[in-house]
Amino acid sequence: MAQSKYTTHLGMVDILPDEVRKWQALENLIRIEAEKFNFEEIRTPIMEQTELIVRGLGQLTDIVSKEIFAFSRGEDNYVLRPELTAPVVRSYVENHLDQRGGSQKLFYIGPMFRAERPQKGRQRQFHQFGVEVLGSDDAVADVEVISFMIHIYQKLGITNTTLKLNSVGDPESREKYKAVLKSHLKPNFDKLSEISQKRFEKNPLRILDSKEEEDRPFIETAPLITEYLNEESRTHYSKVKEYLTDLGIQFEEDPYLVRGMDYYTKTAFELISPDLGAQDALAGGGRYDLLVEEIGGQPTPAVGFAAGMERLIIACEELGIPLGTEKSVDVYIVTLGDAARKWGVSKLPELRMAGLSATMDYMGRSMKAQMKDANRENASFTIIVGDNELNEEKFTLRNMKASEESSLPFDEILANLEYLYVD
RNA sequence: GAGCCCGUAGCUCAGUCGGUUAGAGCGCCAGGUUGUGGCCCUGGAGGCCGUGGGUUCAAUUCCCAUCGGGCUCCCCA
Numbered sequence: 001m002a003q004s005k006y007t008t009h010l011g012m013v014d015i016l017p018d019e020v021r022k023w024q025a026l027e028n029l030i031r032i033e034a035e036k037f038n039f040e041e042i043r044t045p046i047m048e049q050t051e052l053i054v055r056g057l058g059q060l061t062d063i064v065s066k067e068i069f070a071f072s073r074g075e076d077n078y079v080l081r082p083e084l085t086a087p088v089v090r091s092y093v094e095n096h097l098d099q100r101g102g103s104q105k106l107f108y109i110g111p112m113f114r115a116e117r118p119q120k121g122r123q124r125q126f127h128q129f130g131v132e133v134l135g136s137d138d139a140v141a142d143v144e145v146i147s148f149m150i151h152i153y154q155k156l157g158i159t160n161t162t163l164k165l166n167s168v169g170d171p172e173s174r175e176k177y178k179a180v181l182k183s184h185l186k187p188n189f190d191k192l193s194e195i196s197q198k199r200f201e202k203n204p205l206r207i208l209d210s211k212e213e214e215d216r217p218f219i220e221t222a223p224l225i226t227e228y229l230n231e232e233s234r235t236h237y238s239k240v241k242e243y244l245t246d247l248g249i250q251f252e253e254d255p256y257l258v259r260g261m262d263y264y265t266k267t268a269f270e271l272i273s274p275d276l277g278a279q280d281a282l283a284g285g286g287r288y289d290l291l292v293e294e295i296g297g298q299p300t301p302a303v304g305f306a307a308g309m310e311r312l313i314i315a316c317e318e319l320g321i322p323l324g325t326e327k328s329v330d331v332y333i334v335t336l337g338d339a340a341r342k343w344g345v346s347k348l349p350e351l352r353m354a355g356l357s358a359t360m361d362y363m364g365r366s367m368k369a370q371m372k373d374a375n376r377e378n379a380s381f382t383i384i385v386g387d388n389e390l391n392e393e394k395f396t397l398r399n400m401k402a403s404e405e406s407s408l409p410f411d412e413i414l415a416n417l418e419y420l421y422v423d
Numbered sequence: 424g425a426g427c428c429c430g431u432a433g434c435u436c437a438g439u440c441g442g443u444u445a446g447a448g449c450g451c452c453a454g455g456u457u458g459u460g461g462c463c464c465u466g467g468a469g470g471c472c473g474u475g476g477g478u479u480c481a482a483u484u485c486c487c488a489u490c491g492g493g494c495u496c497c498c499c500a
Contacts, residue, residue: 007491010491010492061498062497062498062499063498063499066424066498067498067499083499083500112500114498114499114500116497116498116499117424117495117497118492118493119493119494119495120493120494120495121499121500122498122499122500123500126500127500128500130500195497209498259499260498260499277494277495278494278495278496279498279499279500281499281500282500283500284499284500306500307500308499308500309500310500311500312500334458334459334460336458366453366458367458367459368453368454368456368458368459368460369452369453369460370459370460371459371460371461372459372460372461373460374459374460375460375461376460376461379460382459382460384458384459386458387458388458396458396459398459398460400460400461403460403461405459
């Protein structure tokens with residue numbers, strides 16, 4: 001491997017032109033489909049105040065305790081955003097978006113940063129798209145959010161996914177359940193894994209999510225949170241399930257599904273794909289009815305999800321789903337000699353103003369090399385110009401796919417090519 | 424934070440049981456066609472065999488370290 005002096009940081013990758021075409025195709029799809037759901041795009045800064053992320057996600061979460069890129073400059077503390085729910089909520093509060101009336105239905109696409117060990121489907125700079133609906137406590141909002149998430153994958157043809165669903169309850173239900181869970185685990189506290197022992201006081205729900213072998217017997221016999229939901233949470237949960245069923249969206253209830261951020265309440269969900277390897281979550285989200293208030297706004301119920309762009313691309317590749325188009329150019333001007341070259345340079349702007357994409361050789365190469373380059377660039381047409389053409393004021397228009405040529409004045413060439421950009 | 428695997432040309436990979444000028448396919452450049460691409464033929468450029476040290480008469484090959492990459496655990500998108 002020839003090493004270059006400068007490289008990207010660990011877990012941060014260049015997205016090269018051939019890849020970018022795939023990304024653009026996905027981003028276009030997401031924007032078009034979001035519009036159908038009447039979600040509006042929001043863009044927030046890459047960096048936030050550290051305190052927002054710490055308060056928003058929770059001091060004890062893995063993300064905050066060991067995965068954030070943070071630094072300070074003067075008085076200010078900066079953090080590269082590890083997710084976008086807290087920043088979107090910050091923006092909602094800071095910009096008084098509630099004053100726009102109704103519920104706010106927002107979506108985003110952009111880079112996030114977490115300082116983890118990279119592996120398949122996991123990078124330090126990665127990209128998510130997602131949705132946040134603020135201002136509604138109605139189960140319809142939960143279901144619309146889930147529906148949009150599923151919709152994107154279905155549009156692409158990724159259908160072998162599993163939607164996992166749970167309710168982690170509202171604060172009242174959760175406190176009650178936490179107490180029950182702790183008294184269940186307490187007698188065997190010493191037998192729990194080290195990490196679960198740490199979580200016991202601060203966030204016992206996360207113990208349910210443990211994959212440690214020694215925790216399994218105690219998790220399996222633990223009471224389920226869904227049995228301890230109060231009236232309100234239970235009703236909300238059953239409405240979500242009812243709407244999903246009506247929509248024909250299959251789901252799998254998973255009472256052990258507990259998500260990594262502290263802000264979740266009631267609905268929690270994840271979309272899993274068997275095509276991703278160890279990192280099998282395509283997307284995840286849930287309701288967070290307390291976060292807006294936590295960040296300093298009026299109490300505002302909200303629900304959202306985030307999905308991994310890289311994992312989406314992996315899934316498409318595993319399933320053989322083509323993304324984006326081949327690179328191509330409408331017209332490649334092939335020139336012979338200085339006069340022709342000058343003519344070509346002067347005609348490129350006219351072609352472009354007429355709506356065509358157009359290019360020519362920048363390296364002074366032979367005609368054969370220019371033709372080869374035109375082929376490589378996937379040019380639909382070449383215009384071949386030499387002294388003969390300049391004298392006659394008729395230029396050779398070659399259809400590269402059909403290998404047919406005609407000799408025409410430049411105006412007629414333009415007219416002939418018009419159909420290329422009609423749509 | 425822990426474990427496993429891998430570093431030879433731009434890419435994918437051979438190879439050297441330690442011994443003169445390190446190979447293939449693809450890609451790139453040029454010629455075959457003094458004005459014509461995709462196929463074919465010929466030629467060319469391009470490697471301190473990741474880096475440093477050790478063993479040896481001799482290291483790309485063996486040993487150690489280091490750096491880089493990949494996968495996994497944990498957690499998450």
